[in-house]
Amino acid sequence: MRPHSREELDNKWKIIQHAALLSALVVCIVTIRIASSLLQWKRLSVPEYLLLFATAGSLALNGASIFVVDSGGLGHHIGNVSRAQLVYLFKFYFAAALLIPTCFATAKLSLLWLLHRIFAHSWFRNVVRVLAGVVVAWWVASIVQEVRICYPVETRWKGTCKGKHSLRTYLILPIPWIVTDWLILLTPLPVLWKNIDTRRSRATQVGLLTLFGLGIVTCCISIKRFIVQLKTNVDDLTFTLAEPTLWQMIDLSTTICCAALPGSTHTLKRMLPVDLLEQAVDWVERKWHATKQSSCTSRSVTAEDAEANLPPVSTLRHTQDPMSDPTSNQV
Template structure:
């Protein structure tokens, strides 16, 4: 029977998981874009995140099918027949497996990243490997639990319960006599272990981040970035709450919330694992918006331009504090006119242009080609300065300032 999305509970559940599926896809996309911007190849942690994203896609497809074909959100017996209940319970098994594998890949991806960044000591590497074993032990227990929770009674070959397929079928066919474990308790135990592994993975990099030679604010920022998974642990607690309220006597009606949180949790885990690696993208995007004129100046300087877009003349030296240092003149190397360098008592200003001195009189007349004799400049305190500047603008004693540039 086809139910579509007519039921509000089922429709809302599908909309939520689709929205977060889109967000997790965007997060992975930005992670890969950031990698490309840094010209870095895809590494093991990236491939693990991609596997997790594939698990999310499959989970979204399964949950959508459980609503449109399995009747999730409707009451069993009143609307949903037994055949559709079996169909929904069948979908529950692969959904559990995808939940465990998807979260296992996300946590392993983070640990591989920690290993690459902080894995300089043997002790830390061993700690990471032990944590990986614990995480995958939990993930495989989720998969095994999905198949072994129910065990059929031995009724003979007429009911086909003696075969392995009959044993598996008892997990979704309530008409097969048998014994099932407490599903609610099993789900809650798995959720509690999941939360413990979350905390374990989040705490792994804390000592190493705190020992970095950085300001306290930056350390806190790094811890917050890597600690976003704490929100995923909060979702795990919410999921356990709804699993405790699961009513298997009317499974199709009570499954929307447990299904939704079982898919949203891996989706948020993928997003949290990608955020620490998005910095190159956000730095490039945010700089034009929040960098102001300094960001534009930085960009222009890399292109050989001034902040106003004019061509930068690296050979020109300009002493902007001439009025504060007794008007010491600087010599231009590649041409160009300097600012005012000294005030003469007889009404003209001395400067250097193209390596040659020049005068600018108060009436605007200029005279170049001044003899390169020693000039005595005015001193504001004594009238005569003991500091003498030769015509070419060099200080007595032939002091030369040289700046070296290297282009990488």
């Protein structure tokens, strides 16, 4: 299907570029995670298999998004899309509606499983179990709701399904995922804060802070995706779905990357110049302390100079004005 306007052409190339770049990024990060386990002579465990499943689903969604641009009219104005293309688009989005929450759930469960295995605090493990239960419960609810909202499912692309409830579900479903993103990000903070101390290397401290920063970015992307979905125009659905599709790819890819990075430290230490990083952080810290110390010294010298310039205090007794002395006799 050839684009009929500049906007449709831009949507097509945006989807192709985002799908290609994000797929390459996810494959690279997950490969580093798998290599980190293999370099330590460890067998792949449940977190790695969950990540591999999420990665496979993400690659399938990105590839299908490129294919549906021409076959389903994604990114084109609805007036330029045929009935057969609309049927194909709705079939794609039904499959995507089942696969997207599954990929999000497996990526988050992979991270929660890793956190449960790393930290031995009993209260923290209980919180992780609760969060895992919430993720699984909402994943099941999303799948059931998506299947039952238009039953039989053929009514979605036959045009006999009422669109109000379907659109409302499409807009509401991301909210619990955003909440769980922030909970997963904030829950480890008390434990991580205790680990950022002087006994840890500078590279470890910087790595923990970097992971926390990436988690914040992922949460912000989830919020942005939800805001973009709220702007979906039903009257020109095929065209306005292009931007939410882009942010869905970004959101899922960053979630998988953030779930894979905490277990990739063994490979990253070999790939990154850790010694140079520690030296750079130490140099910045020394410069900071030197600047702070010189600032304090200059303030103390200024205070001493000010005291030296004060007039000397006389030790003689001042004579008192007899008129102001209440005990003096009146003449």
